[in-house]
Structure formats: C-alpha cells, structure tokens
Amino acid sequence: MRAAALRQKANDGKRRKIDTVATLEAALDPAVAAKRAQLRYVHDSMPGITRHAARNGFDYRVPDGSLVRDIATLKRIRALAIPPAWTDVWICRDPNGHLQATGRDQRGRKQYRYHPRWREVRDEAKYGKLLIFARVLPLIRARVEEDLKRPGLPRERVLAAVVRLMELTLFRVGNAEYARNNKSFGLTTLRDRHARVDGSHIHLSFRGKSGNRYESNINDRRLARIVKGCRDLPGYELFQYLDDERNQHAVGSEEVNAYLREITGEEITAKDFRTWAGTHLAAAALRGFRQLDTESKRKKAIVRAVEKVARHLGNTPAVCRRCYIHPAILDGYVDGTLLEAMAAKTEAYLKENIAHMSAEEAAVTAFLRLHLAGEIEERRQQ
Template identity: 40%
Template sequence: MNTKELSALYGDAQRCAQTIGLCYSSDAQMQGLTRHRHGKEWSFKDVGGRTITDQQIKEQILKLAIPPAWQNVWICPGLDGHILATGTDEKGRKQYIYHPQWRTMRDLIKFYRMMLFGTSLPRIRKSINTHLQRDGHDFYRVIAAMLWIMDSTYIRVGNETYFQQNDSVGLTTLTDYNIITDGSMVAIGFNGKSGVEQHITFENPTVAKIVAESKDITGDRLFQYLDANGQRHAVTSTDINKYLHEITGVAVSAKDFRTWGGTLAAFTHLIANQYTDKKTNKVMIEAVDAAAGVLGNTRSVAKSSYVHPHILEAYAAENFSSLYDQVKTVRKKQGLDKRETELLHFLELLFTSEFDLLKKGS
C-alpha cells in the first residue's frame, strides 16, 4: 500500500468499503429495515413493510444498540454494510452506526495521513522557496513565510475562535507585540494553549525581512497581506489550509506540520536508543518527551495527539529495529532530509502491515 493508494482510499468511501469486503451502504440509496415502538419493546419491519419475526435477525439488530431516543431509524438490510444504521437524535442531528471494521479502517487511514503529508512535503517546501522570492507583500509571499516558520519551528497555526474563547495565541493570531526582530534573527513569545508561555527563535534573512515588513503594516494581526488594491487582509488558518491543498492536491493541513515534527522527534530518539540498556518504557517516555519538547506541549498531549502510536507500539513489541533495518539504507528523498526519508518509509512499512492484518480479518 503506497501513498497514492492511501490517498485514493481517503477520499473514496465506496472504494474503501469494498477494499475490506464491506458493502457501501446508504439510507439515501437503498431501502432499509425500520424500527417501531411496540409497547415497551421494539418491533422491526423489512423493506417490504412486513414485521420481522425471525429471532436471530431481531437479536442482530438489537446488538447494534441503537439509542432509544433516535427517530427515523434506518437499518441496513445486510450485516456487511459500512453503515449499519442511521437515525435522528433528540437535537435533530443525523447520527450513524458504522460497521466495526469500517471504523478500524478509517482510523487506520487517519493515522497514516502523515504519509500523505511526508510525500507532499518536498512539493510544499519547493513552493515556499519559490514564493519567498516574490516582490511586494502579497498573499503568496506572506503565506510562504508563515509556512517556513511552521516547517522550521512547528508553531501551532492558531485561529480567531480559539483566541477569542481561550486567549490562546498561534501563528495566525500573533501581534506586533509578540515579535522581536534583529537583522536575520526573529524571536517570538506568546501564551499558547492552557496559558503556557512559548518562546521560539529562528534565523532566516528572507523570512525575517517579511516579518519586519509585516510589523510596519497597521492592524490587529502581525501577518497580513496586501491585495492588488493595497487593501490589507489578515491571514487565517483557512487561508493556509487552502494554500496547502492548492499546492499538494491532497488532504493535508497546517496541523500536519506539528504531527510530523512530533513523530519525527520521537522516531529519532527511538533510533538512538535501539540497543540501550534502559528499560523499554523509559525510552518510550523519553521519546514522547522529545516530541513534547519540540512542540511546546505536555507529555500527555504529545502522546495522544502528535506521536504516531504505531511507532511506539513497534518499539514496545521489540520489532522496531528489524523494521528500521529495512529503511536505514534508503536514498534520501529530494526535499526531505535523511531522517525524514527514513520516517516516511517506516510509516509505509507499518501501514502495509496493519492494512494486511485488517484485510485478513475481513
């Protein structure tokens, strides 16, 4: 399973269902069984409107544990549908019950979106370098500078809603007061999530110049671009994600920089401690701490949100070294450094293994 196939599965639910032996099911495209109140119990009718009396079928439906409060319940007529039931909850929202294998497959694809990001990263970096050379203070030059900062420091992208509700700052919600520039050096200080102080420094003459120019533009936000009429516009997280999609054509987002950076830090630590005398659990904790350090997160947040779980599981299962032996000799991919190239190939090995196990169980 390569990244091209993964990308196809990510955006094609029907193909995804068929890959694991499920039927693509939809209440909009097929008739289903219906649920009806019968005293204190439920009765069910088939697609022809006949009451179902087969006890085995009734038990299979009851095992779905459809909430009693749901209205307009639709039940897939077969047990192999990727959606097994739908209904409307008390707040009028449509809800779904998915086949367990479908949930496992989608979780697996979600875990390995990082492969799509890693494969796209050279293209992103090439675009950043190209757009940094533009004249003026237009949309592409400013966003290129912001993405260079994200790629180099793993700063959180931020958004206005989170800033207003939590007073938590990210790249798009920085102000002039958060920045100090000195030639090619830039220092950033701000309160991140949970009010934790964050301090970031970097050196890049081109990016530092764009940051300094940004400070000279009046406005509530540091990063603004000027349109063709000279009107200023604050750059939002939506702008950045649209730019990334425009460049890559796949489902990557600003958050993926942090996930990539956190996993890369953990991966690097595990490589350095393949043959250590330390206890396995201690090395794994240190790996998560390495991720937390580059991201400015707590250990628990880094582990739950930014370190790929299967990399840690491979180390715990003592097959990390055998997998790493298969990737350590790969040629460095253009646009990635050697360790990033190794990580990308390591993830491909893990995904292929997990995907094969899932297919065997289908």
C-alpha cells in the same frame, strides 16, 4: 526466544494488512471510513434519542416521546459517558451508527462521540494520509523556498513565511474563533505585540491552546525581514499580505491550507505538519536509544521519547502519543523493525541524496510505506 515471542504476539494481535488506496480514501471521506468499519453513516439531523433531566439523573426518549427502557440501549448510552453538563444531546438509535452522540459543552461548542470501530479506521486513515504528506513534503519545501525569494509582501511570500515558521516552531496554525472567544492564538492569529524582530532574530511569545505559553526564537534574516514588514503594516494582525492594488489582507488558516493544496494537489492541511513532526521526531528519539535488550528498558525508552516529542509540540505526552505519533513507530521500536529499516534506508538516502528531505525523514517514510503495505507485519510473523 524473543523472536518466537514476537511472532506469537503478532499472531495473537490479529493485525490485518491495510489496503493503501482504501485507507487513504478513508482519510478524506467519513462515509468511506464508516463503510470500512462496517458501520452505518449517520448524522445528528436524523431522528434520535434525546436526553432529559430527571429526579435521579436523566431520562432518555425516542422521537415519539416514549421513554427508553431497553436495557441494552441504556447500557450503550451509559458507556458513551456523555458529560452531565452537555446540552442539546442527541444519541443515535442504531448501535452501529458511526456517530453515536452529539451535544453542546458549557461553552456552547459542539462535541461528538463516535463508534470505536469508526475511530479505529479513521486513525489508520489519518496515518495513511501521513504518507501522502511525506511524498509531497519536498514539493512544499521547494515551493516555499522559491516564494520566500519574492520581493515585497505578496500573498505567496507571506504564506510561505507562515509555512516555514510552522515547520521551524511546530506551532499550531491558529483559529480565528479561538482567538476571538478564548484569547488563545496560533501562527495565523498572532498580533503585532506577539512578535519582536531584532536584525535577523525573531522572538515569538503568545498564549496558545489551553492557556499555555508558547515561545520561540528564530534566527533567519530573510524570515525576519518578512515578519518585520508585516508588523510594520497598519492593523493589529501580524501576518498580512498586499495584493496588486496594495490592499491589505490578513492571513487565515483557510488561506494557508489553500496554499498547501495549490502546491500539492492533495488535501494537505497545516495540522499534517504537526503529525509528521511528531512521528519522525519520535523515530529519531528512539533511534538515539538504540535497541535495548529488555522489554522494560524499551518501554522506558518509549516513554522518554514521547515526553521529548510532547515538549516539542506543546502537548501532554498522552495526547502526543494518541494523536501525533504513528503507532507503527512505537511498535517497530519494540520488535526491532524500526531501527533495522531506518539504518538501511538512511544508508540508501546518503547514496540517493533525496532533495528537501532529511535522511531520518526519508527513512521514516520508507518504514511507514512498508508498514502500510503490510510488509512489516509479514516480517514480524516470519
């Protein structure tokens, strides 16, 4: 009965196989994503519809200054739910434009409204890119391990320390603009005052995104020596390195991303660590619940797993589920394919002993590879 229901659900879902190459291209190229979504790639420098304050709300005008009166266009604009506080609002004239609207929020930050089909393709692409990350993760870990052995505080050693801390804490990499304007910090923007080192123990404490407090305790003698060495350098930035002439340079997120590209030859960024962590931690949490026998129990297990991952990442459960957990993990738990695949692949891992990757990570990678190739979907429909 349950198998038949799952087959029917899969058929009704009209899921499609994902072409691996095209999906990964779309992860890196917005224009490719627009083409795959059968949309027109546009930019807000193109002539568009502008918004103007009026007595009963807002008027909308095309480039020649005339009012927009077309009912379908006005309905589309209302559906975009552009906040009243936005200024410099631009709205795409084409309902099939991949970018539907832009504007500035109250803090002057540029905001975007995209076409739902473009977001769908980009989400697929983002999670397709996750497989690239999983493939090169052992390379990153091996290189980080080697660079941590370097003497002194050269660029490679300090960047390796930041990447290792990123994995251990799951903290965001940091953004100089946010640190300057919002006084919210990430790893690369930490100040000396945010770190305390006592022997092999590191304590990090700072105000992060959305004003939340982030704290972590790490016990690692080698990392502690590096953090202490950085902290002892003049200046208020915590993570700095010394070049061949002993000049100091603060580490920024761009430098971390460049280091990751050097190692992998791929467009890997610091954010990929959090997406990978969210995905494999969710799989691990669900594996701990095993396969429950009713749909309501499975749904409750998913809620608990997402909440657990959200605590690790410092996000709300809603953001965590939407942005950091591959949807195939949750779908696979509901229909049993996730735990089945993980059990088989973990056993294979124990035989192969894949370097620089845990058994669960290897199993999740194998499951996602099958999903991307469409094989999981075929199994659901058998």
